[in-house]
Amino acid sequence: METIALVGNPNSGKTTLFNALTGSNQKVGNYAGATVSRVSGILRTPHGNKFELLDLPGCYSLSPNSPDERITRDVLLGDQEGAERPSAVVCVVDASNLERHLYLVFQVIDLGLPVIVVLNKVDLAEKQGIRMNVELLSEELGLPVVPCQANKGKGVIDIKQAVRHPFPHIPRRTWQADKHTEKAIDDLTSKLESNDLENAGAHAIHLLADAVYRTEPQPGIDRGVRQSAMDVADTAIRSGSSPEESISQARTKRAQAICKVAARRQEVDGLTNSDKIDRVLLHPIWGWFVFAGLMLVVFWTIFRVAEYPMGWVEEIIGALKDSVAALLPAGDVKDLITDGIIDGVGSVVIFLPQILLLLFFIGLMETSGYMSRAAFLMDNVMSKVGLSGKAFLPLLSSYACAIPGIMATRTMDSAKQRLLTIMIAPWMSCTARLPVYALLIGMLLAGYGAMVQALTLAGLYLLGTSTALLAAWLLAPRVKGGEEPTHFMLELPSYTVPDLKYIMRHLLERAWSFLAKAGTIILGISIILWALKTYPKPEEGSPAAEDASLALEQSYMGKIGHGIEPVVKPLGYDWRTGTALVAAFAAREVFNSSLAISYSVDEEEFDDEDSFLDQLRAKMNAATWPDGSPIYTPLTTLSLLVFFVYALQCLPTTAVVRRETGSWKWALGQLAAMTIVAWLAAFAIYQVGKLMV
Numbered sequence: 001m002e003t004i005a006l007v008g009n010p011n012s013g014k015t016t017l018f019n020a021l022t023g024s025n026q027k028v029g030n031y032a033g034a035t036v037s038r039v040s041g042i043l044r045t046p047h048g049n050k051f052e053l054l055d056l057p058g059c060y061s062l063s064p065n066s067p068d069e070r071i072t073r074d075v076l077l078g079d080q081e082g083a084e085r086p087s088a089v090v091c092v093v094d095a096s097n098l099e100r101h102l103y104l105v106f107q108v109i110d111l112g113l114p115v116i117v118v119l120n121k122v123d124l125a126e127k128q129g130i131r132m133n134v135e136l137l138s139e140e141l142g143l144p145v146v147p148c149q150a151n152k153g154k155g156v157i158d159i160k161q162a163v164r165h166p167f168p169h170i171p172r173r174t175w176q177a178d179k180h181t182e183k184a185i186d187d188l189t190s191k192l193e194s195n196d197l198e199n200a201g202a203h204a205i206h207l208l209a210d211a212v213y214r215t216e217p218q219p220g221i222d223r224g225v226r227q228s229a230m231d232v233a234d235t236a237i238r239s240g241s242s243p244e245e246s247i248s249q250a251r252t253k254r255a256q257a258i259c260k261v262a263a264r265r266q267e268v269d270g271l272t273n274s275d276k277i278d279r280v281l282l283h284p285i286w287g288w289f290v291f292a293g294l295m296l297v298v299f300w301t302i303f304r305v306a307e308y309p310m311g312w313v314e315e316i317i318g319a320l321k322d323s324v325a326a327l328l329p330a331g332d333v334k335d336l337i338t339d340g341i342i343d344g345v346g347s348v349v350i351f352l353p354q355i356l357l358l359l360f361f362i363g364l365m366e367t368s369g370y371m372s373r374a375a376f377l378m379d380n381v382m383s384k385v386g387l388s389g390k391a392f393l394p395l396l397s398s399y400a401c402a403i404p405g406i407m408a409t410r411t412m413d414s415a416k417q418r419l420l421t422i423m424i425a426p427w428m429s430c431t432a433r434l435p436v437y438a439l440l441i442g443m444l445l446a447g448y449g450a451m452v453q454a455l456t457l458a459g460l461y462l463l464g465t466s467t468a469l470l471a472a473w474l475l476a477p478r479v480k481g482g483e484e485p486t487h488f489m490l491e492l493p494s495y496t497v498p499d500l501k502y503i504m505r506h507l508l509e510r511a512w513s514f515l516a517k518a519g520t521i522i523l524g525i526s527i528i529l530w531a532l533k534t535y536p537k538p539e540e541g542s543p544a545a546e547d548a549s550l551a552l553e554q555s556y557m558g559k560i561g562h563g564i565e566p567v568v569k570p571l572g573y574d575w576r577t578g579t580a581l582v583a584a585f586a587a588r589e590v591f592n593s594s595l596a597i598s599y600s601v602d603e604e605e606f607d608d609e610d611s612f613l614d615q616l617r618a619k620m621n622a623a624t625w626p627d628g629s630p631i632y633t634p635l636t637t638l639s640l641l642v643f644f645v646y647a648l649q650c651l652p653t654t655a656v657v658r659r660e661t662g663s664w665k666w667a668l669g670q671l672a673a674m675t676i677v678a679w680l681a682a683f684a685i686y687q688v689g690k691l692m693v
Helices: 014-024 067-077 093-110 122-127 134-141 156-162 179-194 202-210 211-215 223-238 245-264 273-281 286-304 309-327 332-349 352-368 371-385 389-397 403-411 415-427 431-444 450-480 500-534 548-554 556-571 575-583 590-598 609-620 634-646 650-660 664-692
Strands: 004-008 026-030 039-046 050-055 090-094 115-120 128-133 146-147 264-265
Touching: 004 067, 004 093, 004 264, 014 050, 014 115, 014 156, 014 403, 014 500, 026 634, 039 332, 039 389, 067 202, 090 093, 090 156, 093 122, 093 128, 093 245, 093 264, 093 403, 115 156, 122 128, 122 415, 134 146, 134 245, 146 156, 146 202, 179 202, 179 223, 179 245, 179 500, 202 211, 202 223, 202 245, 223 245, 245 352, 273 332, 273 371, 286 352, 286 371, 309 332, 309 352, 332 500, 332 590, 352 371, 352 500, 371 389, 371 450, 371 590, 389 403, 403 415, 415 650, 415 664, 431 450, 431 590, 431 609, 500 556, 500 590, 500 650, 548 556, 556 575, 556 664, 590 609, 634 664, 650 664
Parallel strands: 004 050, 004 090, 090 115, 115 146
Antiparallel strands: 026 039, 039 050, 128 264
């Protein structure tokens, strides 16, 4: 089956069109050797032909600034490992921003592949007073141009009609550089052909148009080819012509010339609707009020509305556990499946509703056009600590779970900015911390009302966020190194009605990805922790056989807890708390269930979560040191809260950081650094507090 690549600028409507063309016939994977997703689907045309439609990551240019854009370039050039070069390209452009989008069209034409241009958002262009002459545009470009409105499904059939096989002739480039650059293109093409390099003409133009591409090692380009490109470029430069500037200027001038004749702008009275909305949403004062209000609504919904689906998930997990327990005979296998696998994985899956709710709101903001405005507002603040406004989305996603937040950094332009964002993302308090916060805040502020407890919870979120920004400020000079500062450039797309179909499909993909993670990494960790808490098993008839807390103390996990007690005792914790901290590496919320075992509190005996927490708090408040002094003083509880704000305590996150950075050094360094910071902060709270009391 032949492959057609779908390319376009971010916010051009490319993904919406992909969904309209392929329907539900889609599959998602990763490119070989890369963390960038490979999304493809089946496109069926009215002529009876069937193609694989490959949705390439959005890009502004084929001279990449991010891993996503690099994948798009390499696939189109045929340099991507494990991916065949597509047979044709469908290039989606925004009719309301035609001049800028045509630059990418020219780069695609230069690849020497059949091309179809899809002119999307023609309705928006008309509202802005732009009159498109599609026939003239097609004539100027020398290839088929199909107008459409992807969000309403208009023009989809016409696009399928345009995809004919055999494909139309390969378009010729219509821009002309200066004579020195044109000679360099011809010379380099001849040299590459003599070296038997595939797509010699396409590679020649790209090698001359992108200095980084010809000077850095690239997949599919050997050292001899790059040296030839550098020699030819140097010859052109000595002749007084920079190939990069000459090619860029030629493409830009050609785009301007085409727009003058094919996209005439009529005078319109007043501002567009998007401009009018931006006068409020981007206002230096009112814009922040709107932003803060939206964030309050988002987080209130996540923490309040999500309680209902989380309760349903908890009931389903409980019913599954009871059903499995009824089918299996008593023994280690039954305990492993019910207490190890179902409880372990279920303790993480229960937070899926909160994660999906946050991702739903993110989808609304992205597809409506507001996300770019939020990033624009945040850029001024984040730039002061060495971050780009584009870090806003990954950090916002990290409030749900650090894993999707870290994965969202793939679209960032700078590799070093991306690394900096990955390093601080886990300090944004994720939803897995909420059960621990609920337990400890209830102990610390038992005599205070809900408002005080809610403000304390907000303070913990503020503490984590402030620390993340402070860490970015401290790490930026080290992580960014000698990288030249980049200007923050971000397209502000016109406001549109959110694409609910795209959002729901995206949520399903993320939910499946999350469940796959729960079924692999978390499953493995849960089994290991269950084994540590179960073995060695107490002898029949011994006191430990009747007392779960005593059995835990004698297990390997209990021995680990006793072993690390000297490390955690300066923070005010005993071996039981230390054991719970070790268990929480599978998932932070396991901390509560581990303490429940230590204090012989059976969660299944209670009808609701509040009753369970009240009983656990009572047992913890009654716990004492050997000298009779209470273990869980207000200082101890506050120390624990601060520890959980700062500690990574999440091995699945460490595994994802390793995958995204390609280095165990960064992943383990992050884990160690956050653990040390958490220990020092908790130590300071407890020891300084003791001196002051």
